[in-house]
Amino acid sequence: MSLSDSVAHQTAFALRLAPRVAAAAADEGANVVFSPLSLHALLSLAAAGTRGPALDELLAVLAPAGGGCGATADDVAALAAHVVGRVLAGASAGGGPRVSFANGVWVDASLSLKAAFAEIAASAYKAEIQSVDFQTKDDEITDQINSWVSSATNGLIKNMIPDGAIDQLTRVVLGNAIYFKGAWADKFDASGTEDGEFHLLNGNSVLVPFMTNRETQFLSSYDDFKVLRLPYRKGDDRRQFSMYIFLPDDRDGLWNLIDKLSSEPEFLNRHLPKREVKLGEFRIPKFKISYGLDASRVLKEMGVHMLFCGDGGLTEIADSPIADGTSILHKSFVEVNEEGTEAAAASFRMLRGCCRAPPPPPDFVADHPFFFLIREDTTEAVLFMGHVLDPSVAA
Incomplete structure (x- = not known):
């Protein structure tokens, strides 16, 4: 799969998300901002730890088949690696936008990540991998992850994970955060x-x-x-x-x-x-917008079901089965003023088990x-x- 094809899939994913997110917010009359790139990266990371029909569902959403040939988990990982290395490479000299992109994997100390998943998480996704104690220190780990999100988004996104979302049954958390701050080429007076x-x-x-x-x-x-x-x-x-x-x-x-x-x-x-x-x-x-989204419901509407049921196919993350239960939380912020734009987003996935x-x-x-x-x-x-x-x- 060529790079242009891969990015086209990411854009198609973004545009399929837009009306569903809009519909979810319409009843409350809310302003909305979200990062399809953040959600795409998080689901791509999940795909690296998924096999069988659950992987097929993910790939159908991340990179739908075209020309008789669908994408593989390696294809979406290659896109993530390119995006991280080129699009989200941080601040550039000469006054260009400041961009940061961070992935994290928190695994309970009772489990060991499989070597293949740990390798692709670290290499393609540049993910920080940490062994933590969800079973006796769930509140402390919640604070730790929220602090990580706040740091990665320059303090714009706080309390990403609400109290009680992580508990003694949590075994793995996959997280992603993105931050952007750019000045207009022609500032407003x-x-x-x-x-x-x-x-x-x-x-x-x-x-x-x-x-x-x-x-x-x-x-x-x-x-x-x-x-x-x-x-x-x-x-x-x-x-x-x-x-x-x-x-x-x-x-x-x-x-x-x-x-x-x-x-x-x-x-x-x-x-x-x-x-x-x-x-x-x-x-x-x-304008200034902060918006939180339970992406699980939107993704179900797009055809991703098995991640949210008892047998999610998440067999390639750890060396022991992960218990039932998956949720995907996403929160974004954007501010537009005379100087430019500051924006941030974070996504988290909790796994349980003429004239x-x-x-x-x-x-x-x-x-x-x-x-x-x-x-x-x-x-x-x-x-x-x-x-x-x-x-x-x-x-």
Whole structure:
């Protein structure tokens, strides 16, 4: 499997997740941010310890078969190794974004990890492996893992694992955390930020601060939505990170737009702006989102069932059977302001056991619900995505 095919699978996974996460949050009217890259990495790590039908389920979600040939656990591990080594290689010289990506494996002292799993966890996933005492020190280990997440996300994500989620029956915890902080290539002038109305899906409106910038921006316009690209400042390496905002023309058009994004694999790449155009009015709101997700329910909807039942096929992690019970917790944070973007996410899996006059320039006024994502453009890997329903809601 080529690298481009592997990244395409990760993007397809991200876009299949988006409408399901949106539906899960719709009833509560919540702003949403999540990291499909974090969840993909965590499930890929789980795949390295899985065999049989459970592995088939995971691979069908992580890298669905195409052209008569599906991916293997080695394929998804190779993608993880490339992402860790290239996309998430940390801060670059020259002022590029600061990126960190960490994986962890905590195994109860009563078990020994299988050598093959330990090797791939350390080499492909750069995972920290720790032997701990879940059976008598479960509260202490919870604090230890939460401290690890907080450190890996620059303090943005605290109390990732709630009290009681780890107990004396826990045997293995797989964890992943991702952190991103980037400055805009063209920063917004804070003196131009002004309050304005943001229209909610229920017909009401709220007053929030809107940022504005120079009149030339990367923009593409279609029949019922527009896409804005806001690049982050590059460093001295090849990476180029960007935020993309998908704005429906209709104030209540967000859900239909998310369905379109997930409708076909190439929809995203076909609609990203490639050139700068002169805009008329240009305003986007500042926003800050913190969102926690029990990913288990979403993954079941996507066809992953055996990890959450009695016989999950997790035979290749440790030298003794792992008891029943698996949960996948995911929490993300993002803040967008005049300087740039700070974002973080963490995922955890607990195992138990012509001649006409020119038209006027287009506007881009994000004064109603919209979808966004953060991508590394040279590899096309999607780090974060989410939607904004009400930017006045505090994180």
